[in-house]
Amino acid sequence: MTMKINLTINNHPKTFIIDPSELLIDVLRREGYVSVKRGCDEGTCGACVVLLNGKAVKSCILLAAQAHEGTITTIEGVGTRDQPHPLQLAFVDEGAIQCGFCIPGILLSAKALLDKTLSPTKEEVKIALDGNLCRCTGYSGQIKAVLKAAAVMRGDKK
Amino acid sequence: MSQKTFEGRIVGKSVAKVDALSLALGKPLFTDDIPFKNTVHVKMLYSPHAHANILDIDTSEAEKLPGVLGVLTHKNASQVLHTTAGQGYPEPSVYDTRLFNKKVKYVGDRVAAVAAETVQIAESALELIKVKYAVLEPIFDWDKSYGNTIIIHDEGEAKYLIPVHYDSEKNHVAHMDAEVGDMDKGFEEADFIIDQTVRNHYAQHCPLEPHISIAYFDGHDRLVIRSATQVPFHARRIVAQVLGIPLSKVRVIKPRIGGGFGTKQEIITEIIAAAFAMELKRPVKFEYTRKEEFISARTRHPMTVQLKAGVKKDGTITAMDMKVTSNTGAYGTHGLTVMSNAGSKALPLYHCDNIKFVGDTVYTNLPVAGAYRGYGGTQAALALEIVIDELARTIDMDPAEFRLKNHIKTGESSPIFKALGEGGEGHEQTVDSVGLSECIKFGANAIGWWDREEYKKKHSTETKKRGFGLACLMQGSSIPFIDMAAAYAKMNDDGSFNLLLGATDIGTGSDTVLAQIFAEVLGLEMSDIIVLSSDTDLTPFDKGAYASSTTYLTGLAVQNLAEKIKAQLFEYASKMMNVPSSDLKLGAKEIKHSTTNQSISFSDIGTKALYTDNQQQIGAVASELSKKSPPPFCAHFAEVEVDTETGRVKVLRYIIAIDCGTPINPKLVIGQSEGALVNGIGYALSEQFIFNQKGKVLNPSFGNYKIMTTTDLPDIETIIVPTFEPSGPYGAKSIAEINISGPMPCLSNAIFDAIGVRITEPPYTPDRVLKAIQKHE
Ligand code: FES
Ligand code: FES
Numbered sequence: 001m002t003m004k005i006n007l008t009i010n011n012h013p014k015t016f017i018i019d020p021s022e023l024l025i026d027v028l029r030r031e032g033y034v035s036v037k038r039g040c041d042e043g044t045c046g047a048c049v050v051l052l053n054g055k056a057v058k059s060c061i062l063l064a065a066q067a068h069e070g071t072i073t074t075i076e077g078v079g080t081r082d083q084p085h086p087l088q089l090a091f092v093d094e095g096a097i098q099c100g101f102c103i104p105g106i107l108l109s110a111k112a113l114l115d116k117t118l119s120p121t122k123e124e125v126k127i128a129l130d131g132n133l134c135r136c137t138g139y140s141g142q143i144k145a146v147l148k149a150a151a152v153m154r155g156d157k158k
Numbered sequence: 159m160s161q162k163t164f165e166g167r168i169v170g171k172s173v174a175k176v177d178a179l180s181l182a183l184g185k186p187l188f189t190d191d192i193p194f195k196n197t198v199h200v201k202m203l204y205s206p207h208a209h210a211n212i213l214d215i216d217t218s219e220a221e222k223l224p225g226v227l228g229v230l231t232h233k234n235a236s237q238v239l240h241t242t243a244g245q246g247y248p249e250p251s252v253y254d255t256r257l258f259n260k261k262v263k264y265v266g267d268r269v270a271a272v273a274a275e276t277v278q279i280a281e282s283a284l285e286l287i288k289v290k291y292a293v294l295e296p297i298f299d300w301d302k303s304y305g306n307t308i309i310i311h312d313e314g315e316a317k318y319l320i321p322v323h324y325d326s327e328k329n330h331v332a333h334m335d336a337e338v339g340d341m342d343k344g345f346e347e348a349d350f351i352i353d354q355t356v357r358n359h360y361a362q363h364c365p366l367e368p369h370i371s372i373a374y375f376d377g378h379d380r381l382v383i384r385s386a387t388q389v390p391f392h393a394r395r396i397v398a399q400v401l402g403i404p405l406s407k408v409r410v411i412k413p414r415i416g417g418g419f420g421t422k423q424e425i426i427t428e429i430i431a432a433a434f435a436m437e438l439k440r441p442v443k444f445e446y447t448r449k450e451e452f453i454s455a456r457t458r459h460p461m462t463v464q465l466k467a468g469v470k471k472d473g474t475i476t477a478m479d480m481k482v483t484s485n486t487g488a489y490g491t492h493g494l495t496v497m498s499n500a501g502s503k504a505l506p507l508y509h510c511d512n513i514k515f516v517g518d519t520v521y522t523n524l525p526v527a528g529a530y531r532g533y534g535g536t537q538a539a540l541a542l543e544i545v546i547d548e549l550a551r552t553i554d555m556d557p558a559e560f561r562l563k564n565h566i567k568t569g570e571s572s573p574i575f576k577a578l579g580e581g582g583e584g585h586e587q588t589v590d591s592v593g594l595s596e597c598i599k600f601g602a603n604a605i606g607w608w609d610r611e612e613y614k615k616k617h618s619t620e621t622k623k624r625g626f627g628l629a630c631l632m633q634g635s636s637i638p639f640i641d642m643a644a645a646y647a648k649m650n651d652d653g654s655f656n657l658l659l660g661a662t663d664i665g666t667g668s669d670t671v672l673a674q675i676f677a678e679v680l681g682l683e684m685s686d687i688i689v690l691s692s693d694t695d696l697t698p699f700d701k702g703a704y705a706s707s708t709t710y711l712t713g714l715a716v717q718n719l720a721e722k723i724k725a726q727l728f729e730y731a732s733k734m735m736n737v738p739s740s741d742l743k744l745g746a747k748e749i750k751h752s753t754t755n756q757s758i759s760f761s762d763i764g765t766k767a768l769y770t771d772n773q774q775q776i777g778a779v780a781s782e783l784s785k786k787s788p789p790p791f792c793a794h795f796a797e798v799e800v801d802t803e804t805g806r807v808k809v810l811r812y813i814i815a816i817d818c819g820t821p822i823n824p825k826l827v828i829g830q831s832e833g834a835l836v837n838g839i840g841y842a843l844s845e846q847f848i849f850n851q852k853g854k855v856l857n858p859s860f861g862n863y864k865i866m867t868t869t870d871l872p873d874i875e876t877i878i879v880p881t882f883e884p885s886g887p888y889g890a891k892s893i894a895e896i897n898i899s900g901p902m903p904c905l906s907n908a909i910f911d912a913i914g915v916r917i918t919e920p921p922y923t924p925d926r927v928l929k930a931i932q933k934h935e
Binding site: 032034035037038039040041042044045047074075076079080081084088091092093094095096097098099100101102103104107125126127129130131132133134135136137138139140141142143 | 179184188193364825
């Protein structure tokens with residue numbers, strides 16, 4: 001049995017034929033959104049985070065069917081080489097990227113926060129990133145980078 | 159500071175990592191990000207028993223399942239005895255492994271692999287495989303394994319390629335000993351003796367990207383393996399060895415990889431994927447799940463370390479006697495070298511004339527240990543830094559003062575360097591850059607060490623006690639007279655350069671650091687360098703990402719390479735400009751005359767050399783054999799709060815002061831240091847394998863194996879203490895590993911400082927801390 005789902009991914013309308021038991025991560029990766037990473041498959045690492053209707057969700061514990069008619073953002077849809085998002089720039093500048101495997105998920109969790117507020121406290125940043133594991137960096141640079149991006153987006157910092 | 163330091167135009171600057179923006183944009187850079195048509199998927203059947211003989215395997219039902227393409231077991235797979243350790247050849251690890259063994263030796267040992275059209279089909283097929291086991295009694299306690307009546311490797315075939323002690327009849331994987339001075343005299347001279355035994359625990363590396371390989375044949379029928387590996391050249395060699403194919407028919411490509419920390423120094427997925435690809439002539443993907451990472455990848459070697467040390471009232475350490483029992487689990491990968499490193503990466507840290515080391519590695523029926531960041535140094539630091547603290551307290555000397563007095567100083571040597579190397583005798587060396595005194599002083603000031611008693615009083619309550627801890631560490635930079643690294647570069651028409659590196663950037667930033675060294679020598683910008691690393695067909699050899707060697711050793715190779723190219727550029731310019739080379743100097747991407755305003759730009763040289771004048775490829779190759787292993791040093795300071803009612807240990811502040819020689823890229827130094835530190839704190843406080851009675855790991859998931867997240871972090875500060883290592887590239891040393899080893903002893907010392915209770919068996923979970931408190935009372 002298959003079914004059809006409609007999604008808006010990175011501002012493009014898409015229709016996919018899926019198996020109702022397929023997970024969102026599998027459909028997204030199959031369709032070429034390979035920035036969505038698989039680190040655990042059980043909702044505990046955050047590497048597969050995407051924005052679904054503006055909220056950071058773990059795509060490995062969500063059926064693709066549950067996203068039907070939804071709006072999805074993956075990191076492929078955020079920033080370009082010529083015009084990176086302030087978060088992407090801040091992560092690069094702060095040395096907050098080592099292996100980079102956790103980065104798409106972390107950037108999207110951070111984006112979900114900054115989409116709500118541009119004046120987060122350090123504590124709020126920590127809480128927003130709490131579901132995203134990073135084994136390489138020790139997180140401090142990433143927390144700094146989110147605060148810096150927020151400042152840039154507020155216009156406090158260039 | 160008296161030591162000379164170096165800051166260059168690009169070396170010493172926190173330039174952005176060369177791959178950072180691409181990674182931030184989510185580009186398809188990892189092993190599994192490139193789609194292959196017709197990919198075959200592999201799933202593995204693991205032993206449910208810790209110790210058993212396989213009497214029979216029936217795969218017929220599995221093979222009949224539609225979509226199943228092949229099944230491998232010990233009956234039909236390659237039987238070549240090998241080691242999965244990705245080390246130089248001949249490996250210092252015992253050959254005791256086959257792709258599938260007839261006798262399974264731990265819960266998680268490989269029994270059969272299925273290749274199928276989909277993952278689901280492969281998984282279903284696993285359930286159809288019938289295995290008859292004759293279950294044997296297992297042994298789990300490594301302190302009881304040596305000489306036990308239960309013999310784990312009783313097949314009688316395992317052997318080393320190098321002449322070292324091995325006795326499978328006694329479960330004995332390796333032995334090392336070394337003695338300098340006179341131990342009896344040393345202990346006689348002591349006013350006090352401390353004798354302490356510590357035991358560290360099983361833990362996993364947890365790279366965010368699990369192991370993965372995709373194997374396929376290219377248009378010339380050569381086997382290509384895209385692999386998340388730290389050691390592409392060793393992977394190529396071992397795949398060829400086990401599958402009996404010429405090395406020249408194998409190409410290993412390492413794309414970006416999602417962390418390694420040692421576990422990807424093991425050849426775990428490559429051979430299976432390749433074996434099926436050879437059979438099926440289709441692309442084959444073998445990808446671990448997170449659960450498989452925990453049950454069947456590699457772990458840290460758990461060890462029991464006994465350290466007995468004597469001290470005089472004036473603070474002189476008179477003797478150190480270290481005994482190590484290392485548990486390598488069911489197979490002996492890295493069993494010899496991790497154990498010997500426990501001595502060689504710890505004992506030279508302090509002055510002492512009488513030192514003895516005895517190390518033994520044994521098998522158990524538990525998961526297989528391997529390389530893990532810290533590599534024996536972590537295990538030994540737990541013992542050493544607890545004992546050093548206790549020696550200081552015994553003679554009423556401040557632990558920081560005691561370390562300042564006794565630590566090895568610039569220009570000095572330790573007899574241990576020669577007596578104990580990695581798996582054999584070592585090499586004499588002096589340490590020519592030691593910033594440890596400054597590390598201790600700066601770290602102490604930053605945390606408020608000298609006023610801590612007053613501070614503790616002020617901030618402690620009846621049940622919540624504050625305490626301060628300190629630990630000092632050393633590691634090495636490469637393995638002397640074993641490790642070799644090479645680099646190659648060529649100039650393009652526009653004056654840009656391709657820099658081809660065998661070195662394996664596993665997220666550490668080595669591509670960037672090495673490009674910085676190249677740029678510094680040649681007056682380039684980072685954007686003038688195109689880095690390509692780790693493709694066995696395209697790049698020169700490098701032993702791989704391990705032993706804290708890349709910045710130091712590959713750095714030296716790159717520096718030599720750039721110097722060679724610089725000489726070519728001068729020669730070329732001198733011909734073009736008709737002036738002697740000695741009148742020329744390097745400008746910004748140009749060669750200039752030192753007195754006139756004559757010059758020739760790199761882009762001019764690049765174009766002319768390729769197309770019109772004195773035509774030649776400007777480029778060179780350089781390689782470097784390690785001749786020394788200069789240790790980086792660091793001091794760790796922590797403030798903790800111990801809740802005496804719940805046993806909860808909260809780390810409030812943590813200071814690292816690190817001597818890395820010249821920090822080639824300070825932000826990457828901080829990233830490497832803090833990444834290792836946070837892993838180390840997790841290991842000290844919460845990370846552990848929980849086994850049931852039968853040796854099965856009960857918590858193979860991030861839900862139940864707790865690694866640190868953002869909300870667990872203490873306030874962390876990293877202080878870089880630059881020194882200048884005369885033998886290193888621009889004075890640099892390597893620091894990828896060292897900082898993981900601090901938290902276990904530092905937090906034990908801090909807990910002791912808070913509540914007067916000594917804990918020697920991490921992790922310091924609330925229940926263990928409570929138990930220790932109760933025992934103390
Ligand atoms: S892969 Fe989804 S949370 Fe880990
Ligand atoms: S950068 Fe490697 S896991 Fe975060």
